[in-house]
Amino acid sequence: MQSYTEENYLKTIYHLAEKTTNVQTNAIAEQMQTKPASVTDMIKKLADKGLVDYIKYQGVTLTEIGKNTAIDIVRKHRLWEVFLVDKLNFKWDEVHDVAEELEHIKSIELIERLDEFLGFPKADPHGDPIPDKNGRFAKTQFIKLIELKIGDHGTITGVTQHSSAFLKHLEKLGLTLGKKIQISDVTDFDGSVEILLSGKQINISREVAKHILISSNGKN
Amino acid sequence: MQSYTEENYLKTIYHLAEKTTNVQTNAIAEQMQTKPASVTDMIKKLADKGLVDYIKYQGVTLTEIGKNTAIDIVRKHRLWEVFLVDKLNFKWDEVHDVAEELEHIKSIELIERLDEFLGFPKADPHGDPIPDKNGRFAKTQFIKLIELKIGDHGTITGVTQHSSAFLKHLEKLGLTLGKKIQISDVTDFDGSVEILLSGKQINISREVAKHILISSNGKN
């Protein structure tokens, strides 16, 4: 059984490992809002418990058990987010902090029944995939909006930035999950993207376009 | 802001104060499954924070703030229990431990929306009253089944024992919340009670009868 803190470390290492192969002490410290020295302490403990492989100065990787544990926490986090949005009418920018606490409730029965109650959702309110109880993710094929060419179209299916500011901004623009869009133009000057959304033309900054995921239903 | 541990102490003191005016160190220790020395440490801390009044060797009482905090935790505990039973189909004997964890999730918004989602329930799955967001309890008038006389009738509206063994036993007997009963006979020999339940005669021990609460809709 892991502590609340250990679980958060495992989850952080898991997410960092999605981006970089070799997870560094400083990166963990930054993400966890703590000091590198504290991270070293915890890594040693996790290594003793067989949850991570660790070579001094060479960073960490999750063991099979560590990875499964991390995925289970991710599963809980995302299921709770669905609950908060679908059942309690929270907005997608309001759910993260509460889910951050709820993900640590220890009851297998609870999470399986919650999954069923929610209708076995495949994605959370931000489009992130929800692993099943065996830790398997449904395969997904996303493209970043920024990578689309003029004329390409598709459906908004996720975001890669979860800050409340960004999510509220998208909401205001009408860029929510499930919306269909088409690229009208890309501005040379600032890289901003002109898109067709529900019959209207809107312009979004390059920065925004970078963080929107599209399931492309066809080029041009 | 209180820690998980502080909250559990406050709740324990609150419940003990429902039975005895003067809450003793040893009683808290027993309830919290810890040692009296640890209780003394924590009581001092709670006193420093203004959550309890404390005189050495004279036991503790909750301050106004301490009491409100405790009631808020009780509210959360009971609302989560309703959620688990009504929405996730847990049995009434399975919810306590999970609610024990969920009660510590810190979000006022969450609990208010949960309350609404559940239809502002007035009682939890064990018949215990749920305080409103201002900490006020609906007035209830319960009598212990054991106190009823032959011919008296009423509706089962609560239990004063939450052990899984007891609750499962009641379930098997068909003695669940909302059921109407009438006292047919009381056995002199062992104090067991003969009751009429849904047209059938059943016999329950004195020990069981002591822990069932009845809202009496009339004598004889």
Add this chain to the structure above:
DNA sequence: AAAAATTTTTAGATTTACCTAAAAATAAAA
């Protein structure tokens, strides 16, 4: 009112999760 039993508190440690400051290892630059 003593003596005995019980309850409660203190004293001194332990464990977990942190921290700061300094040393050591590794990586990058000159």
Add this chain to the structure above:
DNA sequence: TTTTATTTTTAGGTAAATCTAAAAATTTTT
């Protein structure tokens, strides 16, 4: 290949929540 910069680890400490053992206060019994 030194020097410099960055990253990581060690050393030593703190605070929260526990514990055991022993002392002190209170209550009960004789």
